[in-house]
Amino acid sequence: xxxxxxxxxxxxxxxxxxxxxxxxxxxxxxxxxxxxxxxxxxxxxxxxxxxxxxxxxxxxxxxxxxxxxxxxxxxxxxxxxxxxxxxxxxxxxxxxxxxxxxxxxxxxxxxxxxxxxxxxxxxxxxxxxxxxxxxxxxxxxxxxxxxxxxxxxxxxxxxxxxxxxxxxxxxxxxxxxxxxxxxxxxxxxxxxxxxxxxxxxxxxxxxxxxx
Amino acid sequence: xxxxxxxxxxxxxxxxxxxxxxxxxxxxxxxxxxxxxxxxxxxxxxxxxxxxxxxxxxxxxxxxxxxxxxxxxxxxxxxxxxxxxxxxxxxxxxxxxxxxxxxxxxxxxxxxxxxxxxxxxxxxxxxxxxxxxxxxxxxxxxxxxxxxxxxxxxxxxxxxxxxxxxxxxxxxxxxxxxxxxxxxxxxxxxxxxxxxxxxxxxxxxxxxxxx
DNA sequence: TAATCACTTGCTTGTTGACAACAAGTATCT
DNA sequence: AGATACTTGTTGTCAACAAGCAAGTGATTA
Numbered sequence: 510x511x512x513x514x515x516x517x518x519x520x521x522x523x524x525x526x527x528x529x530x531x532x533x534x535x536x537x538x539x540x541x542x543x544x545x546x547x548x549x550x551x552x553x554x555x556x557x558x559x560x561x562x563x564x565x566x567x568x569x570x571x572x573x574x575x576x577x578x579x580x581x582x583x584x585x586x587x588x589x590x591x592x593x594x595x596x597x598x599x600x601x602x603x604x605x606x607x608x609x610x611x612x613x614x615x616x617x618x619x620x621x622x623x624x625x626x627x628x629x630x631x632x633x634x635x636x637x638x639x640x641x642x643x644x645x646x647x648x649x650x651x652x653x654x655x656x657x658x659x660x661x662x663x664x665x666x667x668x669x670x671x672x673x674x675x676x677x678x679x680x681x682x683x684x685x686x687x688x689x690x691x692x693x694x695x696x697x698x699x700x701x702x703x704x705x706x707x708x709x710x711x712x713x714x715x716x717x718x719x720x
Numbered sequence: 721x722x723x724x725x726x727x728x729x730x731x732x733x734x735x736x737x738x739x740x741x742x743x744x745x746x747x748x749x750x751x752x753x754x755x756x757x758x759x760x761x762x763x764x765x766x767x768x769x770x771x772x773x774x775x776x777x778x779x780x781x782x783x784x785x786x787x788x789x790x791x792x793x794x795x796x797x798x799x800x801x802x803x804x805x806x807x808x809x810x811x812x813x814x815x816x817x818x819x820x821x822x823x824x825x826x827x828x829x830x831x832x833x834x835x836x837x838x839x840x841x842x843x844x845x846x847x848x849x850x851x852x853x854x855x856x857x858x859x860x861x862x863x864x865x866x867x868x869x870x871x872x873x874x875x876x877x878x879x880x881x882x883x884x885x886x887x888x889x890x891x892x893x894x895x896x897x898x899x900x901x902x903x904x905x906x907x908x909x910x911x912x913x914x915x916x917x918x919x920x921x922x923x924x925x926x927x928x929x930x931x
Numbered sequence: 932t933a934a935t936c937a938c939t940t941g942c943t944t945g946t947t948g949a950c951a952a953c954a955a956g957t958a959t960c961t
Numbered sequence: 962a963g964a965t966a967c968t969t970g971t972t973g974t975c976a977a978c979a980a981g982c983a984a985g986t987g988a989t990t991a
Contacts, residue, residue: 519960519965526966542842544755547950558968563952565967623841630838630900631753641902672914676891679911683894689841691852700890703883707922730940730985737941758975769943774977776941 523565529555530562531576535621543573543628570635573625577636580622581643587611597658598712601651601677605701608681612688612697623689648678655712664712673712680704734776740766741773742787746832754784754839781846784836788847791833792854798822808869809923812862812888816912819892823899823908834900859889866923875923884923891915 517525533554537546548569549559566572591607592600612619629640652674658664684704688695728736744765748757759780760770777783802818803811823830840851863885869875895915899906 516960522960522966540843542844544842545844548952549950552968560953560968561966567952569951624843627838627841630835630897631755632751632835633753633756637901644898644901645905672910675907675911676914676918679894679898680887680891681894682897683890683892686841686893686897687855687890690848690855694856696886699883700886703887707887711918711921728985733941733985759977760975763943771943772941775943778977780976 526555526557526561527565529557530565530572531579534562534572534576535580535617538573538576538621538624539617543624548572568635573628574636574639577622577625577629577639580618580625581639583615583618584611584622587615596654596661597663598708599663600654600658601708602705604651605681605705608685609697609701620689620692623685627686627689644678644682647681648674651677658712663714665714668712677708737766737768737772738776740768741776741783742790745773745783745787746791746828749784749787749832749835750828754835759783779846784839785847785850788833788836788840788850791829791836792850794826794829795822795833807865808872808874809919810874811865811869812919813916815862816892816916819896820909820912831900831903834896838897838900855889855893858892859885862888869923874925876925879923888919 530551534546534551537550537554548562551572552559552561552563555561562572563569566575588604588607588611591610592603595603625636626640628634629637631637634640648671652670655664655668655670655673659666659668659670684697684700688697741762745757745762748761748765759773762783763770763772763774766772773783774780777786799815799818799822802821803814806814836847837851839845840848842848845851859882863881866875866879866881866884870877870879870881895908895911899908
């Protein structure tokens with residue numbers, strides 16, 4: 510419990526090196542991709558030895574799983590704050606705005622997360638289940654928004670909440686994928702605006718089809 | 721030009737071994753993922769030596785690029801046949817049906833292609849450009865369908881063809897991704913039916929909003 | 932037509948350097 | 962002194978390359 514000036518507690522040391530390792534891993538993944546990023550590179554870029562990354566995370570897959578979870582935590586926190594207590598169409602639109610904002614404010618995290626999720630498609634991926642779980646949760650959250658929107662009288666009763674959630678999550682997955690593949694030529698913001706308009710058109714109770 | 725019974729011309733030999741290699745690669749990718757598939761495994765599974773895959777395709781990335789292009793060719797041919805000379809909403813719906821059919825009839829190819837495309841998200845991917853190009857072409861094809869549908873009086877004039885194409889391609893990308901991640905829990909067919917309904921609702925000229 | 936010879940091409944085996952993973956050690960905290 | 966953060970030594974695997982072998986090819990000659 511008694512610490513000198515520049516000496517840290519064990520817990521602080523691990524927290525520090527953990528953060529440094531994950532941060533270095535993120536940069537390296539962004540530059541070279543997960544395949545061509547080596548554990549030695551990660552350790553040394555973080556200012557430690559070539560062996561620390563393996564020691565701390567057990568394996569390359571373990572490290573990327575931790576990185577994935579770490580960014581996901583941050584992202585889910587950010588999303589929760591962005592959506593607030595909105596429900597129905599408002600929540601779905603707010604989520605789209607929040608995704609865009611997150612990728613503007615934290616492009617490194619957003620991009621890395623996308624890259625890792627794509628890598629999770631491989632049968633060998635150690636964090637396949639992590640990725641699946643997050644998508645599943647995303648979908649059930651959206652379905653819940655729709656149901657609450659229906660109860661609040663904002664969303665049409667005749668739409669199936671799960672169907673809508675499925676379409677919505679598919680759109681988000683595809684949109685982020687396309688953005689990841691060609692960030693320059695894909696109009697993220699415009700695409701989201703179109704989507705928001707479409708959500709209102711197809712889900713809102715009052716279909717007074719004007720304009 | 722003169723060949724004996726069981727001896728093959730050089731061209732035939734390469735064609736044969738090429739096919740065997742790509743086929744073996746497909747099986748191995750499906751089972752272990754691209755990362756844990758080794759070039760030696762591919763060569764030996766195909767019935768040749770451990771070195772052939774490297775010799776023929778230059779590198780691991782080169783092999784997967786070839787595999788990607790090979791399946792893509794097949795898929796695009798299949799798609800063209802499925803869509804025929806339809807345009808507008810009909811073409812878009814037919815394309816959705818064709819995707820579903822392709823994945824029912826050729827699950828190995830479909831799955832492998834998806835896995836490879838996801839891997840292309842990595843900055844180190846050697847066939848990143850291949851994947852980007854195909855998506856881009858997909859999008860411009862769809863935009864063309866929409867424009868032709870507008871000229872034919874089937875699609876509303878006030879929708880932007882490029883915007884619609886963007887949404888459509890995003891949906892397809894996301895849907896195939898979700899299907900790849902959890903083939904069992906994702907209702908591919910149902911999702912497509914919903915999408916087709918939505919396409920008609922939002923694009924058809926006569927919005928007589930009945931039923 | 933048939934035999935031979937120079938050359939090309941398909942394929943295999945030998946080797947090297949890089950890397951993940953593990954084991955055994957050192958330094959720092961408690 | 963014991964535990965914990967971290968480093969260094971080592972091994973087996975793999976991609977990539979290089980050198981070699983064997984089978985195919987086409988031209989020349991008789």
